């Protein structure tokens with residue numbers, strides 16, 4: 001069930017330059033949401049809603065957690081929401097990650113603002129997961145404490161080496177695979193990063209799920225604007241990120 | 257009888273509000289928000305003779321109070337629609353309007369013929385899609401082209417035929433008259449206005465198709481003007497659309513001469529927009545002592 005509602009902002013924090021962490025009280029959406037899904041958030045004064053992934057689903061408190069970066073004017077407007085304000089959201093939307101077996105070994109990879117949706121996956125797998133996160137530099141690093149709390153092995157990379165190891169998440173993934181091959185890889189981040197990860201995963205025959213982004217209109221599958229190129233039964237078809245995704249099996253996605 | 261009940265081109269609608277083609281899929285996606293039976297009807301996603309993948313993404317760009325789209329008629333084809341979508345939709349107690357498009361006249365005619373044997377309530381013929389290279393708007397920009405499509409479709413179906421006009425023309429009334437003379441039962445307008453946006457960082461158009469169709473509240477005054485002009489130029493009923501996002505907009509559209517209203521891009525901002533407009537119209541009628549909304553159609557008093 002999808003809901004359209006105005007829900008109170010319970011708390012809001014800046015967690016890095018231009019990155020905000022907000023919690024919304026929405027028992028109905030929280031009760032039905034699964035990890036990997038998103039909500040479509042109204043930015044006052046803008047026509048289209050902004051899709052933001054769920055970074056946390058707290059069923060006990062009935063709270064959703066969103067972590068987002070100010071990229072343009074719409075997200076800047078959303079960042080002005082304060083505690084006590086009402087956020088106008090639609091959700092939960094899309095298909096989430098396959099989290100059917102917590103005894104599997106998982107490698108979870110997030111790049112930059114692709115890290116937030118990885119937090120609940122790490123919570124699910126705990127010790128059975130290694131989480132690799134990559135950022136441009138130390139100032140952009142987010143959510144490390146949240147990831148460490150899950151019990152997963154946490155590997156931090158920065159492009160310039162100012163925090164964690166110097167290098168890309170793909171370097172860290174290759175190292176991980178030398179030790180042990182996981183049953184599944186989960187990834188969210190910029191396209192070039194996803195492409196690199198999927199290439200490595202392919203070579204090693206590891207199932208991979210990726211979370212994709214595309215510009216959206218309705219957010220629920222009605223307007224077909226959020227197309228992404230996929231392959232089904234050997235034929236190229238355009239799937240829709242808001243309804244068929246945002247999580248896709250990597251083998252179905254045409255990355256080129 | 258409800259004050260909102262409307263008879264349009266011989267078809268009974270419980271209210272005059274219809275989600276616009278291409279913005280509401282085949283309806284299913286919205287059933288979590290309200291039962292489809294609340295709606296006057298549904299104009300379903302544009303359907304072509306065979307399946308189409310549509311254009312490469314990005315397919316949408318935000319604009320002040322609106323958006324550009326360049327979907328390019330992605331759809332599973334008419335046979336799929338008839339076999340898999342229509343039967344379900346027909347159980348929903350609302351009027352189902354099939355929206356069709358073709359690359360050539362024979363494709364339009366063939367789709368109309370296939371639909372003639374189904375229990376779809378009405379056919380809306382899109383001769384105005386700005387997002388496909390062949391066909392689409394090519395027919396809608398000349399009176400001769402529009403007339404030829406109307407004639408071919410009319411010959412192959414007894415269903416009510418509503419021709420959907422393009423605003424990207426010099427004289428929309430000439431086209432309205434041309435389709436009326438070839439036997440169209442109704443007009444719908446407007447389709448989207450051709451537009452463009454550029455990302456100043458990358459110097460690339462935002463849309464992969466470079467250009468796309470503008471819709472949403474930004475186009476409302478243009479749509480209203482065209483509805484008014486067409487309603488005065490023809491004697492067949494007019495379905496008005498373009499930027500309608502509130503019941504006040506719907507009332508304006510009706511005063512300009514539309515007896516049925518479609519609501520498109522407003523659904524992106526608020527999926528409940530169509531039912532909010534219905535509720536608003538209901539209240540408008542009560543507050544103003546109007547026993548039938550159809551009484552206000554064409555009621556503008558121009559200077």
Ligand SMILES: Cc1cc2nc3c(=O)[nH]c(=O)nc-3n(C[C@H](O)[C@H](O)[C@H](O)COP(=O)(O)OP(=O)(O)OC[C@H]3O[C@@H](n4cnc5c(N)ncnc54)[C@H](O)[C@@H]3O)c2cc1C
Nearest residue numbers: 048050051052053068069071072073074075213214215246
């Ligand atoms: C499924 C999904 C989940 C997402 N989750 C997160 C998240 O958890 N945290 C986060 O910081 N960001 C997330 N994003 C990206 C976020 O939606 C965009 O950064 C945001 O829409 C930009 O809006 P703006 O007004 O600031 O930027 P502008 O560039 O001014 O926006 C203009 C238009 O383009 C759209 N747009 C621009 N960039 C993107 C993009 N990358 N993806 C989709 N639409 C875009 C906007 O929605 C708007 O309609 C997600 C995107 C998707 C599709």
Ligand SMILES: Cc1cc2nc3c(=O)[nH]c(=O)nc-3n(C[C@H](O)[C@H](O)[C@H](O)COP(=O)(O)O)c2cc1C
Nearest residue numbers: 276277278302325382446447471472498499520521
């Ligand atoms: C994403 C999108 C897809 C559309 N697809 C179709 C279509 O398949 N067939 C059609 O006749 N019109 C299509 N339209 C046009 C709308 O039906 C409508 O004419 C137009 O958007 C103006 O109304 P609005 O401002 O209320 O959106 C589409 C519009 C949008 C925004």
Ligand code: FES
Nearest residue numbers: 217219221224242
């Ligand atoms: S945003 Fe409308 S179908 Fe995905």
